[in-house]
Amino acid sequence: MTTLFHNDNSESSFGGLQALGKVPVPDSFESAVRVKTMLTSLPVTPVPSGFEQAVLKQIGKQASHPFKKYFYYGAAALITTAALWYGLTSHNNQTNTVAPQVQTAVPQSSSQQPVQSVQQTTPKEKVVSTEKKNTTHKSLQKNSTQQPEKTKPNNDAVRGGEIPKHMLDED
Amino acid sequence: MSAESEKELQKKDDSDLITLLQQGSEPAFVILMRRYKEPIINFVYRFVGNYDDAIDIAQDTFVRLHKYSATYTGDVKFTTWLYTIATNLAKTELAKSWRKHTVAFSKLSKEDEDGIEWEVADESYTPDARVDSSMIAKRVQTALMKISPSYREVVVLRDIQQLSYEEIAEITTLEIGTVKSRINRGRAQLQEQLQTLYQEMFEA
The missing domain is CATH 1.10.10.10 (Winged helix-like DNA-binding domain superfamily/Winged helix DNA-binding domain)
Structure with a gap:
């Protein structure tokens, strides 16, 4: 009976695993290893300090989005009261500050150059500007006493025109 | 977040943490961010090549993770999902900067028709030197x-x-x-x- 394998040296005679031959090594093998080595040895990119806080802050911004409407209403109400308060306090300040300017301007114009000094000197401009302020203040006062809910600052604030920066930063 | 609860959360794996996040646990999100901020920044930087852009993209990645955590179904690994977000954002950024450069160089000349000299950015200092x-x-x-x-x-x-x-x-x-x-x-x-x-x- 013929056997498939010889007893003494079966593998070599048949070929066996050796018959598989050598697996060819690609030409680019070494350089590929170098590439991999270089890429893996690249330093890890550092994480800047404050990274987490920045992410959480951004998330906080988006989370508060549905409440923006209420925020703007609140901001508008605050601005209205601030405008009224400013109007009242500035009126008191202006009456105190304007008076000395008028007093100093009048003697100069009356004693030395009556016509020219009134027209050309800067104190007059200041007086005019304060008068303007007084008129705006008066209109504010008038509105506040008559129709407080229809005051202009309130509407402007709702449109987002006059919201103070520090309030926006909180958003 | 107390130190004890933080330790407990750190022991949990990604899928547990994302489940907690879906239930509204903010500490779980913080743990996930701490766990993956470094690899994400590293990947994005190596891909886009600009450190500041990489930080922005990585931040947006985590913002999106938080925003869309409810959409994570667990079909893929959490890291795969996170890398997908980062990759998409990075590709968008690359496309944007590519368009920017194309426009800039197509229109840019040292001196335009009106004789106005364009100011070319000094590239001798780059934030990437830090990396x-x-x-x-x-x-x-x-x-x-x-x-x-x-x-x-x-x-x-x-x-x-x-x-x-x-x-x-x-x-x-x-x-x-x-x-x-x-x-x-x-x-x-x-x-x-x-x-x-x-x-x-x-x-x-």
């Missing part, structure tokens, strides 16, 4: 930026981030065969770019 302080790292990163983005993406995910072919295929929505061939081509392009560096390093 790649060594000369070799800088040159490897420069070489990376010279290869095609589609190859760079997979090479970075495979050789730097050490992701599996399957994961890369899911992130890039490519077939595994395509991923492998792109990695090989990318490496070949990188070899060409780094030829002189090899000679200096290995044959000197």
Whole structure:
């Protein structure tokens, strides 16, 4: 009976695993290893300090989005009261500050150059500007006493025109 | 977050943490962010090549993770999902900057018709110097930026981030065969770019 394998040296005679031959090594093998080595040895990119806080802050911004409407209403109400308060306090300040300017301007114009000094000197401009302020203040006062809910600052604030920066930063 | 609860959360795996996040646990989100901020920043930086852009993109990645955590179904690994978000954002940023550069260089001349001199950005200082302080790292990163983005993406995910072919295929929505061939081509392009560096390093 013929056997498939010889007893003494079966593998070599048949070929066996050796018959598989050598697996060819690609030409680019070494350089590929170098590439991999270089890429893996690249330093890890550092994480800047404050990274987490920045992410959480951004998330906080988006989370508060549905409440923006209420925020703007609140901001508008605050601005209205601030405008009224400013109007009242500035009126008191202006009456105190304007008076000395008028007093100093009048003697100069009356004693030395009556016509020219009134027209050309800067104190007059200041007086005019304060008068303007007084008129705006008066209109504010008038509105506040008559129709407080229809005051202009309130509407402007709702449109987002006059919201103070520090309030926006909180958003 | 107390130290004890933080320790407890740190022991949990990604899927548990994302489940907690879906239930509204903010500490779980913080743990996930701490766990993956470094690899995500690293991947994005190696892909886009600009440190500041990389930080912005990485931040947006985590913001989106928080925003869309409810949409995570668990079909893929959490890291795969996270890398997908980062990859998409990075690709968008690359496309934007590519358009910007194209417009800039097509319109840019040293002196325009009105005789106004354009101010060209000084590139001698780049924030990337903070990252790649060594000369070799800088040159490897420069070489990376010279290869095609589609190859760079997979090479970075495979050789730097050490992701599996399957994961890369899911992130890039490519077939595994395509991923492998792109990695090989990318490496070949990188070899060409780094030829002189090899000679200096290995044959000197």
